[in-house]
Protein backbone atom coordinates (compact mmCIF):
# COMPACT_ATOMS: atom_id res chain seq x y z
CA UNK A 1 0.00 0.00 0.00
CA UNK A 2 1.35 3.41 -0.97
CA UNK A 3 0.31 5.24 2.17
CA UNK A 4 1.95 7.86 4.37
CA UNK A 5 1.03 9.98 7.40
CA UNK A 6 2.48 13.30 8.53
CA UNK A 7 1.81 15.11 11.80
CA UNK A 8 3.14 18.66 12.20
CA UNK A 9 2.65 20.85 15.25
CA UNK A 10 3.92 24.39 15.60
CA UNK A 11 3.00 27.36 17.80
CA UNK A 12 0.59 28.40 15.04
CA UNK A 13 -1.05 25.21 13.78
CA UNK A 14 -1.46 21.47 14.26
CA UNK A 15 -2.05 19.48 11.09
CA UNK A 16 -2.31 15.76 10.38
CA UNK A 17 -2.61 14.25 6.93
CA UNK A 18 -2.68 10.70 5.65
CA UNK A 19 -2.97 9.75 2.01
CA UNK A 20 -3.39 6.32 0.46
CA UNK A 21 -2.77 6.26 -3.30
CA UNK A 22 -4.34 2.82 -3.75
CA UNK A 23 -7.69 3.43 -2.10
CA UNK A 24 -10.46 6.01 -2.28
CA UNK A 25 -11.70 5.62 1.27
CA UNK A 26 -12.00 6.85 3.85
CA UNK A 27 -12.15 10.50 2.79
CA UNK A 28 -12.17 12.52 6.02
CA UNK A 29 -11.41 16.22 5.89
CA UNK A 30 -11.73 18.63 8.78
CA UNK A 31 -10.30 22.12 9.11
CA UNK A 32 -11.40 25.03 11.24
CA UNK A 33 -12.33 26.95 8.10
CA UNK A 34 -15.55 25.54 6.59
CA UNK A 35 -14.76 27.01 3.16
CA UNK A 36 -11.30 25.38 3.18
CA UNK A 37 -12.84 22.08 4.31
CA UNK A 38 -15.27 22.37 1.39
CA UNK A 39 -12.46 22.97 -1.14
CA UNK A 40 -10.23 20.21 0.25
CA UNK A 41 -13.15 17.78 0.21
CA UNK A 42 -13.62 18.63 -3.48
CA UNK A 43 -9.91 17.96 -4.08
CA UNK A 44 -10.06 14.69 -2.16
CA UNK A 45 -13.24 13.45 -3.79
CA UNK A 46 -12.06 14.16 -7.32
CA UNK A 47 -8.61 12.71 -6.70
CA UNK A 48 -10.23 9.30 -6.05
CA UNK A 49 -7.57 8.87 -3.35
CA UNK A 50 -8.03 8.31 0.37
CA UNK A 51 -7.20 11.50 2.28
CA UNK A 52 -7.57 11.99 6.01
CA UNK A 53 -6.81 15.56 7.02
CA UNK A 54 -7.36 17.46 10.24
CA UNK A 55 -6.11 21.01 10.66
CA UNK A 56 -6.45 23.49 13.50
CA UNK A 57 -4.68 26.74 14.12
CA UNK A 58 -4.67 30.42 14.95
CA UNK A 59 -7.30 31.50 12.43
CA UNK A 60 -8.16 34.38 14.75
CA UNK A 61 -4.79 35.86 13.70
CA UNK A 62 -5.22 35.10 9.99
CA UNK A 63 -6.38 31.98 8.11
CA UNK A 64 -3.07 32.14 6.23
CA UNK A 65 -1.12 29.91 8.66
CA UNK A 66 -3.72 27.16 8.61
CA UNK A 67 -4.06 27.11 4.82
CA UNK A 68 -0.33 27.21 4.10
CA UNK A 69 0.57 24.62 6.75
CA UNK A 70 -2.13 22.25 5.52
CA UNK A 71 -0.60 22.50 2.05
CA UNK A 72 2.83 21.67 3.51
CA UNK A 73 1.58 18.62 5.39
CA UNK A 74 -0.58 17.25 2.55
CA UNK A 75 2.35 17.70 0.18
CA UNK A 76 4.72 15.87 2.52
CA UNK A 77 2.21 13.04 2.96
CA UNK A 78 1.91 12.68 -0.81
CA UNK A 79 5.65 12.66 -1.29
CA UNK A 80 6.02 9.98 1.39
CA UNK A 81 3.28 7.84 -0.14
CA UNK A 82 4.91 8.03 -3.58
CA UNK A 83 8.03 6.37 -2.16
CA UNK A 84 10.58 5.56 -4.88
CA UNK A 85 8.08 6.63 -7.60
CA UNK A 86 8.47 3.26 -9.29
CA UNK A 87 6.22 2.83 -12.37
CA UNK A 88 4.06 5.90 -11.77
CA UNK A 89 2.49 7.71 -14.74
CA UNK A 90 4.26 10.86 -13.49
CA UNK A 91 2.24 13.41 -15.54
CA UNK A 92 -1.38 14.44 -15.05
CA UNK A 93 -3.62 17.06 -16.54
CA UNK A 94 -7.18 18.30 -16.51
CA UNK A 95 -9.21 21.08 -18.10
CA UNK A 96 -12.02 21.42 -15.60
CA UNK A 97 -15.20 23.45 -16.03
CA UNK A 98 -17.43 24.61 -13.21
CA UNK A 99 -20.20 26.76 -14.67
CA UNK A 100 -18.49 30.04 -15.65
CA UNK A 101 -15.06 28.87 -14.47
CA UNK A 102 -12.59 26.97 -16.64
CA UNK A 103 -9.36 25.78 -14.99
CA UNK A 104 -6.34 24.13 -16.55
CA UNK A 105 -4.17 21.99 -14.29
CA UNK A 106 -1.04 20.23 -15.56
CA UNK A 107 1.43 18.61 -13.23
CA UNK A 108 4.64 16.63 -13.27
CA UNK A 109 5.83 14.59 -10.30
CA UNK A 110 9.31 15.87 -11.05
CA UNK A 111 10.92 15.98 -7.62
CA UNK A 112 11.19 19.76 -8.10
CA UNK A 113 8.42 21.52 -6.23
CA UNK A 114 7.19 24.64 -7.95
CA UNK A 115 3.92 26.43 -8.69
CA UNK A 116 3.17 28.35 -11.88
CA UNK A 117 -0.05 30.28 -11.24
CA UNK A 118 -1.43 32.36 -14.08
CA UNK A 119 -4.54 33.60 -15.81
CA UNK A 120 -7.57 35.58 -14.78
CA UNK A 121 -8.21 34.41 -11.20
CA UNK A 122 -10.85 36.67 -9.61
CA UNK A 123 -9.37 38.83 -6.86
CA UNK A 124 -12.43 38.84 -4.61
CA UNK A 125 -12.91 37.46 -1.10
CA UNK A 126 -15.23 34.51 -0.49
CA UNK A 127 -17.06 34.64 2.83
CA UNK A 128 -14.50 37.14 4.13
CA UNK A 129 -11.45 35.08 3.08
CA UNK A 130 -9.14 36.92 0.69
CA UNK A 131 -8.37 35.36 -2.68
CA UNK A 132 -4.60 35.75 -2.14
CA UNK A 133 -4.70 32.86 0.33
CA UNK A 134 -5.49 30.17 -2.26
CA UNK A 135 -2.23 30.21 -4.27
CA UNK A 136 -0.45 29.88 -0.90
CA UNK A 137 -2.05 26.46 -0.47
CA UNK A 138 -1.07 25.30 -3.95
CA UNK A 139 2.46 26.70 -3.59
CA UNK A 140 3.00 24.91 -0.27
CA UNK A 141 1.52 21.67 -1.60
CA UNK A 142 3.61 21.66 -4.79
CA UNK A 143 6.82 22.62 -2.96
CA UNK A 144 6.54 19.87 -0.38
CA UNK A 145 5.15 17.18 -2.70
CA UNK A 146 7.97 17.82 -5.17
CA UNK A 147 5.65 18.45 -8.09
CA UNK A 148 5.77 21.00 -10.89
CA UNK A 149 2.25 22.39 -10.83
CA UNK A 150 0.71 24.67 -13.44
CA UNK A 151 -2.68 26.17 -12.65
CA UNK A 152 -4.13 28.46 -15.28
CA UNK A 153 -7.47 30.20 -14.95
CA UNK A 154 -8.78 30.28 -18.50
CA UNK A 155 -11.94 32.05 -17.37
CA UNK A 156 -13.75 32.66 -14.14
CA UNK A 157 -16.29 35.21 -12.96
CA UNK A 158 -17.60 33.69 -9.74
CA UNK A 159 -14.75 33.42 -7.21
CA UNK A 160 -16.22 30.39 -5.41
CA UNK A 161 -16.58 28.48 -8.68
CA UNK A 162 -13.12 29.43 -9.86
CA UNK A 163 -11.16 28.40 -6.76
CA UNK A 164 -13.23 25.28 -6.22
CA UNK A 165 -12.52 24.30 -9.84
CA UNK A 166 -8.79 24.71 -9.14
CA UNK A 167 -8.99 22.26 -6.23
CA UNK A 168 -11.01 19.78 -8.30
CA UNK A 169 -8.64 20.06 -11.26
CA UNK A 170 -5.66 19.36 -9.01
CA UNK A 171 -7.44 16.30 -7.61
CA UNK A 172 -8.15 14.90 -11.07
CA UNK A 173 -4.65 15.58 -12.43
CA UNK A 174 -3.13 14.04 -9.32
CA UNK A 175 -5.12 10.85 -9.74
CA UNK A 176 -3.80 10.44 -13.26
CA UNK A 177 -0.17 11.13 -12.30
CA UNK A 178 0.03 8.69 -9.38
CA UNK A 179 -1.42 5.71 -11.25
CA UNK A 180 0.85 2.74 -11.88
CA UNK A 181 1.74 2.51 -15.58
CA UNK A 182 2.60 -0.63 -17.50
CA UNK A 183 6.28 0.24 -17.70
CA UNK A 184 8.86 -0.84 -15.18
CA UNK A 185 11.16 1.44 -13.19
CA UNK A 186 11.24 5.15 -12.47
CA UNK A 187 9.70 7.17 -15.36
CA UNK A 188 12.73 9.31 -16.11
CA UNK A 189 15.51 9.09 -18.68
CA UNK A 190 17.80 10.08 -15.81
CA UNK A 191 16.64 7.01 -13.90
CA UNK A 192 15.71 9.09 -10.87
CA UNK A 193 13.02 11.57 -9.85
Ligand SMILES: [Mn+2]
Nearest residue numbers: 038160161164
Ligand atom coordinates in the same frame (compact mmCIF):
# COMPACT_ATOMS: atom_id res chain seq x y z
MN1 LIG B 1 -18.83 24.92 -3.67
